[in-house]
Amino acid sequence: MSILQTENLTCVYGKGTPFERTAVDNVSLSIEKGGITGIIGHTGSGKSTLIQHFNGLLKPCSGRVLLDGKDIWEGGKIMPGLRFRVGLVFQYPEYQLFEETVYKDISFGPKNMKLDQNEIDARVHEAAELFEIDEKMLAASPFELSGGQKRRVAIAGVMAMRPEVIVFDEPAAGLDPKGRRAVFDIIGKYSRNTGCTVIVVSHSMEDMACIADRLIVMNHGSLFCHCPVNEVFSRAEELTKMGLDVPQVTKVFSELKKRGLAEDDNVYTVGQAVASIMKRLGKKGGDPAC
Amino acid sequence: MLKDITIGQYFPGESVIHRLDARVKLIITMLFVVMLFAAKGFFSLAVGVIFLIMAYSLTGLSPTLVTKSLKPVVPVLLVTAVINVFFFEGNEIFRLGFISITDGGLINSAFMLIRVTALIAGSSVLTYTTSPIELTAAIEKLLAPLKIFKFPVHELAMMMTIALRFIPTFIEETEKIISAQKARGADFETGSIRDRASAVVPVIVPLFISAFRRAEELALAMECRCYRGGEGRTRMKQMKAGPADIAALIITFVFLACVVLIDRMN
Numbered sequence: 001m002s003i004l005q006t007e008n009l010t011c012v013y014g015k016g017t018p019f020e021r022t023a024v025d026n027v028s029l030s031i032e033k034g035g036i037t038g039i040i041g042h043t044g045s046g047k048s049t050l051i052q053h054f055n056g057l058l059k060p061c062s063g064r065v066l067l068d069g070k071d072i073w074e075g076g077k078i079m080p081g082l083r084f085r086v087g088l089v090f091q092y093p094e095y096q097l098f099e100e101t102v103y104k105d106i107s108f109g110p111k112n113m114k115l116d117q118n119e120i121d122a123r124v125h126e127a128a129e130l131f132e133i134d135e136k137m138l139a140a141s142p143f144e145l146s147g148g149q150k151r152r153v154a155i156a157g158v159m160a161m162r163p164e165v166i167v168f169d170e171p172a173a174g175l176d177p178k179g180r181r182a183v184f185d186i187i188g189k190y191s192r193n194t195g196c197t198v199i200v201v202s203h204s205m206e207d208m209a210c211i212a213d214r215l216i217v218m219n220h221g222s223l224f225c226h227c228p229v230n231e232v233f234s235r236a237e238e239l240t241k242m243g244l245d246v247p248q249v250t251k252v253f254s255e256l257k258k259r260g261l262a263e264d265d266n267v268y269t270v271g272q273a274v275a276s277i278m279k280r281l282g283k284k285g286g287d288p289a290c
Numbered sequence: 291m292l293k294d295i296t297i298g299q300y301f302p303g304e305s306v307i308h309r310l311d312a313r314v315k316l317i318i319t320m321l322f323v324v325m326l327f328a329a330k331g332f333f334s335l336a337v338g339v340i341f342l343i344m345a346y347s348l349t350g351l352s353p354t355l356v357t358k359s360l361k362p363v364v365p366v367l368l369v370t371a372v373i374n375v376f377f378f379e380g381n382e383i384f385r386l387g388f389i390s391i392t393d394g395g396l397i398n399s400a401f402m403l404i405r406v407t408a409l410i411a412g413s414s415v416l417t418y419t420t421s422p423i424e425l426t427a428a429i430e431k432l433l434a435p436l437k438i439f440k441f442p443v444h445e446l447a448m449m450m451t452i453a454l455r456f457i458p459t460f461i462e463e464t465e466k467i468i469s470a471q472k473a474r475g476a477d478f479e480t481g482s483i484r485d486r487a488s489a490v491v492p493v494i495v496p497l498f499i500s501a502f503r504r505a506e507e508l509a510l511a512m513e514c515r516c517y518r519g520g521e522g523r524t525r526m527k528q529m530k531a532g533p534a535d536i537a538a539l540i541i542t543f544v545f546l547a548c549v550v551l552i553d554r555m556n
Contacts, residue, residue, distance in 0.1 A: 112476060
């Protein structure tokens, strides 16, 4: 069942000025409940604009956005409580921290939902636990934390609202490899534990190959394709043309296949590569998942 | 939206006005202001307006930009005009209770309205056609004599450049933070005045933090490039006033003289 749908969604910036630009052009897609969907595209392909329509921060110029089959702009007014049902974590979310303590900042979202104090407390602790934020950190000022810690606190602040759909815009931007892995691990764990629908925007193919089930590829504001990860990466040539890239390991394997050294070229994670090589050597090993 | 603010915005171009020396443009704008305030009657004011229209049409910018620059001040203009209606003596033409409207009041408020509108439109010709860097350089040059009195002219100009440079950056940043807090359910549109005032905190705090962070980064970047104030500093682009600038100044003085003469004759 699809939870989030767009129908002929179009967004034009600066209409009627010399700076007019179509950011999202006639996009119709349907995102299934549960699982992780990745959105990829080059810079300025309309990814960020698209996701801001999901929780009604932007109103479509034309077309519709449907949540659970209901138009979110029914009658010209935004669906009540929409922003608590569709959570959006912006790029560099640590810049939105403002409270005196980490605890207060995480509880900002739940407080806006007008929940009672016990419920708020439970949600804050639940989100904190997922992100390995301990009591000492909860009592600290968010401005004393390191970059990676701030990022985790900011994401926890959105997760504490327990949205049905949660959208991440470049959640690992500017983090070191360890921080990246930590963030993606938590997103994966969150998706498995709660069964929430997760949407991740990124332009790192490696990360996407690891985490996403399905991919939406955007190109110059329009939808290029929406299909399972392996199908996307099998269209390597088209992806390269639009300024994207397939994972390094996929490239290696397509060259190996050309030389007759590997059976399959739909390898897109290191784990799969190891498994494929082991298979060829007649041994067992590697992790086909990631 | 915040993005619609055009005050101080620069529209690059190649027109005669764009190419004028920034110092000359600044002086002409000041003379234009003098022109408007020297004018005592509608005829002399019309000369000023003609001057403005002439200058504006030479810029090659779309006429809709004028209305855009005036939009934010419309409420101020209207209030000024309405207040002026009541504060001038004249023949009464309408009376409602203690409020009386006179012809003198109406004429005066119309006069004020034209004058202030022309003033704002005129100064936007300057900012539309002069880049902030040129403008502050011009101010620095024109204020240079004050250095004798130990007035920090260069520092002032540098501060203005930086302030102008960061206006669009902070507008963009504010919008981003507002969106992010809205995504967490912050409500900026409804609620009592108290609620709305406290709704600003989640925007102001991150904005201040980022302003300080940017200031620190900028200071460091300036130091890395050995910035140490105005002493001995030279410019890559030297300002040179050419024949066109002298012609522009002469034309402005002619108009100013017309204004004064027309008022004398009446």
